[in-house]
Amino acid sequence: MTEDVEKGNLIYKVEVFFNSCILRGWKDSLVTLQSTKSFPLWSEDLGITNRTIDAIALKILSHPSKANLSHSYSRRCRDDVSCNGTEIQRHKPASKGWWAEDIAELGIDLYWRTMAAIKSGGKLPSNLIGEALQIYASRWLPSMSKDGIASSKHDIPDSFPDSVGEVTTKYRLLLESIVSLLPLERDAVSCSFLLKLLKAASILRASSSSKMELARRVGIQLEEATVCDLLIPSLSYTSDTLYDVDIVIAILEQFMLQGQSPPTSPPRDKAVFERRRSRSAENIDFGFQESRRSSSASHSSKLKVAKLIDRYLQEVARDVNLSLSKMIELAEAIPDFARPDHDDLYRAIDIFLKVICI
Numbered sequence: 634m635t636e637d638v639e640k641g642n643l644i645y646k647v648e649v650f651f652n653s654c655i656l657r658g659w660k661d662s663l664v665t666l667q668s669t670k671s672f673p674l675w676s677e678d679l680g681i682t683n684r685t686i687d688a689i690a691l692k693i694l695s696h697p698s699k700a701n702l703s704h705s706y707s708r709r710c711r712d713d714v715s716c717n718g719t720e721i722q723r724h725k726p727a728s729k730g731w732w733a734e735d736i737a738e739l740g741i742d743l744y745w746r747t748m749a750a751i752k753s754g755g756k757l758p759s760n761l762i763g764e765a766l767q768i769y770a771s772r773w774l775p776s777m778s779k780d781g782i783a784s785s786k787h788d789i790p791d792s793f794p795d796s797v798g799e800v801t802t803k804y805r806l807l808l809e810s811i812v813s814l815l816p817l818e819r820d821a822v823s824c825s826f827l828l829k830l831l832k833a834a835s836i837l838r839a840s841s842s843s844k845m846e847l848a849r850r851v852g853i854q855l856e857e858a859t860v861c862d863l864l865i866p867s868l869s870y871t872s873d874t875l876y877d878v879d880i881v882i883a884i885l886e887q888f889m890l891q892g893q894s895p896p897t898s899p900p901r902d903k904a905v906f907e908r909r910r911s912r913s914a915e916n917i918d919f920g921f922q923e924s925r926r927s928s929s930a931s932h933s934s935k936l937k938v939a940k941l942i943d944r945y946l947q948e949v950a951r952d953v954n955l956s957l958s959k960m961i962e963l964a965e966a967i968p969d970f971a972r973p974d975h976d977d978l979y980r981a982i983d984i985f986l987k988v989i990c991i
Contacts, residue, residue: 651681656688663689663735666743686743690750693732694757733765737772741807744769748814759816767826770811774833775804805837812843815850822850824857832865835877848880852887856934860944873954878963881945885966888938935971942967943977950985960985 655661666685669676676682736747752762812830815822831847833839851858863884867877946963949955964978972978 651684656684659689659692659735662692663738666747667739670740670743682743682746686747686750689736689747690754693751694754733761733768736765737769741773741810745810745814752814752816759818759821762814762816763822763826766811766814767822770808770826770830773807774811801837804833805839808833808837809839809843812839812846815846819853824851824854825859825862827851827854828858828862828865831880835865835868835880838868844880845883848883849887852884853891855884855888856937856941858941860941860948863941863945864948874949874959875952875954876949878949878955878959881942882963882966885938885942885963889966889968935968936973939967939971940977943972943981946981947977947984950981951988953988955985957985957989 655665662685666682666689669682669685673682736744739747748762748765751757808830812834827847827850831844831851834844834847863881865877865880867874869877869879942963946960950960960981964981
């Protein structure tokens, strides 16, 4: 089988075929990468997984116009892309994010490695990375309710769980992997998407570091949020409130910190987050400090956030279990200059007083 015996033996021929045919074709590379999950150890030992991931990343980074069919479309038109990667140009070119739906078919382990390789290339705009992550999250993360996983359009890739606990654990790991891939840039993903991830993280009981990272990112662009976005269910063992007010306070603090130096005193003790920090969370601190300096909250954005928080207070004030101290803490977190009028705050106070007097 080797060249030691005779020239042109099987190993050499397979290697030539793999390099000249498989790795040069977009669809062939994806199918090959998918197939490695059947023989993960062999695929790793032979370098098939790494080489295929590198080939896919290289195509995305270097030749975005060479494979402009989505994966679902290419399956209907298998003859449009030949073995060597050339394409019959019969269709309109796709968007710059043509690859996002294709690689969204990968299981989370292979997807994470592929996205990490793409990000390390440093050539794609952060908004395209964010778009790809939103597509993947939409593809695999289920709908959420306070009681847990409400519904899912698809089974978790590469898994056949036997219990609800296994399902929750796998979705939690999937969510945390997506969070770890989020670009640092401010507008890479929408604030609404970040808050959906944060809501899922709360329901799935994701790690405190993942929730903290999401809270920081949301804080940077909080003025884009809506009241509905901020209504995150509370699953705390120490609180009976309907919504997680603590995490909104943490988000608001991150928003107000934009453009300021990092605090020298330790943060206030909060039940919402544990004091355990992951290495990834520590590594992103510098990036977030840079983001704050480059995206200092404007006066107009603070006015928007003040109105947002006052209207949020009107919603949570309807909760009979909301304490007066928590109501005051959130209301006082808004600086005086950001409230040119107090109409919305007065409505929130009126609602709160009527609820507690019932």
